[in-house]
Amino acid sequence: IDGNKKVKGVKRNIITDKDGDILEASTTPANIHDSKSAYALLAMLVVAFPWIKRIYADRGYRGNFIEKARHDFEIDV
Template sequence: MAIYKENLTELGERKRKHSLRSVWNALLYVVKTGCQWRMLPVNFAKWQLVYYYYKKWSGLDCFDLLLAKLREKVRSGMGQNRQASLGIMDSQSVRWGNNRALSGYDGNKKVKGIKRHVATDKNGFLLAVMVTAAHVHHSKAALLLARVLKQLLCGIRTIACDGGYRGEIIEQVKNVSDIFYK
């Protein structure tokens, strides 16, 4: 550890005033409370520093890696394979009046807003998420969500979904991504 610190000072990195744990706790506070960056309490690091690390870690996909490793650890602790082989896909229309560009109208649900398309494993752990305008039918978004699943989780072999995902979209997903719907 001392060798590592010596190498850092040789590279010109300065000593941290706030620990990364403090920055992480501030990020968790923002996520939990939904407060604005500038409204972080004074017992955390300055909001500019917390935001800097958030942008840096987001750009490196650290959050996705952390979520994947945590999901694998919990699954193995439950006596399951580390990688999920079964996915569950569904969508939900949500009222959304803040963004006119992304707003649509879902005629089936009588909702003006957006639609969340979510894929989870059998335990309910999040695998992939996609947001579209509410008028986009979930069978159309299923193809894009299946491509994301293929890129992220090679182990997914079966996807369970409701009757809304029917028709030719099933064959298209089978042909494009080798993921089988049942």
């Protein structure tokens, strides 16, 4: 259950390019916070597209995720 939305099931996280084409996607249980699942998704992105250096995200991806992305993957969020 997602504590904020009170929805049972899964969350779908995707990374798209500027045209909306899906680059990477993952699903997680609904109780996993967005920023925690995003780290694993970002790791897959770096392997597939190592030239990407900046991504744009909404405020759901906050906290240590931004610093870890910069430190571990050299990507600005």
